Amino acid sequence: MIIDTHLHPTNLVDEAWRHTGEPFTGERMLKLMDGPYMINGKPRRIDMGFIQPPPGNTGYRDGNRKGRDGIRDYMAYCAELCQKYPDRFIGNFNYNPRWGPENGAAELEFHVKEYGFKMLKLHANMHGYRPDRALDWLRPAMKKCAELGVVVLIHTGDGPYTIPTMFYPIIREFPMVNFIIGHFGIQTGGNYSFESFWMAMDTPNVYCESGWCFQSRIVEFAQQLPKNKIVFGTDSPPNDPGMWLRELEVLCKDPPHGINLSEDDLEGYLGNNIAKLVGIDPSPPPRDLKDAQARLTDSYAGVDRATGKHKEFA
Amino acid sequence: MIIDLSCYPTDLVDLAWRHDGPAFTGDKLLKMMDGPYYVNGKPRRIDKAFIQPPQGNTIYTHEVMDLEGKAAIRQYMAYTEKMVTEHPDRFLGCFVYNPRYGTQNGAEEIERYAKEFDFKMVQLQANMHAYRPDRALDWLRPAMKKCADLGLMVKVHTGDGPYSIPTEFYPIIREFPEVNFILAHFGVQTGGVYVFEPMQMALDTPSVYVESGWCLQSRIVEFAKVLPKHKILFGSDTPPNEPGMWINLLEVLCHEPPQGLNLDEDTLEDYLGNNVARMIGLEATKPPATVEEAEAYLRQHGVALAA
DSSP, X not given: OOEEEEEOOOSSOOTTTOOSSSOOOHHHHHHHHHOOEEETTEEEOOOEXXXXXXXXXXXXXXXXXXXXXXXXXXXXXXXXXXXXXXXXXXXXXXXXXXGOHHHHHHHHHHHHHHHOOOEEEEOHHHHTOOTTTOHHHHHHHHHHHHHHTOEEEEOOSSTTTOOGGGGHHXXXXXXXXXXXXXXXXXXXXXXXXXHHHHHHHHOTTEEEEOTTXXXXXXXXXXXXXXXXXXEOOOXXXXXXXXXXXXXXXXXXXXXXXXXXXXXXXXXIIIIIHHHHHHTOOOOOOOSSHHHHHHHTTOTTTTEETTTTEEGGGO | OOEEEEEOOOSSOXXXXXXXXXXXXXXXXXXXXXXXXXXXXXXXXXXEEEEOOOGGGSSOBTTTBOOOHHHHHHHHHHHHHHHHHHOTTTEEEEEEEOGGGOHHHHHHXXXXXXXXXXXXXXXXXXXXXXXXTTTOHHHHHHHHHHHHHHTOEEEEOOSOTTTOOGGGXXXXXXHOTTSOEEEGGGGEETTEEXXXXXXXXXXXXTTEEXXXXXXXXXXXXXXXXXXXXXXXXXXXXXXXXXXXXXXXXXXXXXXXXXXXXOOOHHHHHIIIXXXXXXXXXXXXXXXXXXXXXXXXXXXXXXXXXXX
16 A cells, blocks of 8 residues: 655645646646556555645635635645545645634544545644744644544744754644654755654654655664654655655665565555554555556455455455 | 766775665675666666765774875775776776875875776765865865866765855865866755755856755756756765665656656756766767667676566
């Protein structure tokens, strides 16, 4: 099972980053997810992806509606895609407390209950708050995440407000909520990969997302982190999944490039870890080319969903 | 033609970084270079690689690296020299210049390695060798003069403070406009992300080039659009980086926006090796036109292909 925790399909190019080309729509995203990508010699697709709007489109701009209406507007395209492609897309609610913390909490609940959303995204830089001090802005949404079992993905890697340890106060206040450190503490504005690594080592409810992590460091971090602590996320677009799948696949090789990771543990990183966190049935890696081919169109082909094993071995 | 600018085969694991596993020897590197790696659907190998000792093995270390002057330089360069001698068709020598062993010693050794072993490049690692490149100009000038005389390129380690911030090298770059400088790993390292500095330096300064490895994927697609096509050079920084991921970083540029920029295969080939080939006087080659041509080339060079 391959699940990408970090995708941004859109019908409006990110107004902050202004990527080149036409909007990267849900249909283009599905094509990208279909690959196929060769992993340990077998063709694979990205079975599912958590989708969220581009962060640059989640702040107020002249002409927007306000309050809950405004939130619903910036989430609308993702909600539509989740309904249209429920077997491929899982909703990630982008929480901007500037539209009202209680409004955000209520909209989170609405998107979870109406559209099956399973994740919430915090982006303190884009939304302009200090996560270690604006706890009153965060608590309503975090309470809702605790209540509904929603996982929180945190944008990290840039100062001034998205340095990973700035989130420790809220992480510690909500030990029942699982937090994923987005892109391993790395962005164009900085590298905080060691912070992310130690937070995941020390704190049971902290996980690291693989994308953007330096290849020379992830091989070291993966060796020490518990196997359930790394989840695959690409931050596409403009990142492209192939390179970030490769980064994890290489861990199956000999040192110094890899750690002789087993295919089962790789599958954990690629999707089964996050599947277990959000209640999606995991699946074992395909045994051979035939298995892999079948999985390109059916994520559970040959899998006993009750046991998460290959059918004949169930 | 695929040429990797940054590889570190060794018989002694880097004493600074202490990567896992046994030493990543020249034979292991050759196997890794053979891949094959699929680029736009065609199997490829890395034809040649610039090799140098791991940086952590180029400084004084009690009872491990404890010779002096030129003898010390030859000690840390010995394995690279051996590999270049044994595999002249695959490996190109890169001399690591540590001014702490004597600036004149270093300059003379640069000349010896260039003339006797056909080395084509010199590496500066100001953090490992502890000097401020913007102030220790007296430490750099003898080597840079030699590079100018001999037509050698200079690769600069960048990405970490305090001494490897790209713009710290502007004084020496400006003093030697006849020398080509390559900003290694695009100003990105574990210690910092300085990608915009190399981008602007390469854009503004004719003698400055950028190495692709470590560059953030979301940024290289933007930089490649703006930079002159001859300014990007493929380098993987292997090990523990692995070439496949960094070849893919460039291959994706052939995709549509926003991940790519519809780069043509000829320009991709320039990035992958032809650009640096031209800089050192090697003949550039066309990318294989078909899968069959790519496979035939690999078979001709003894690379095993899956049935």
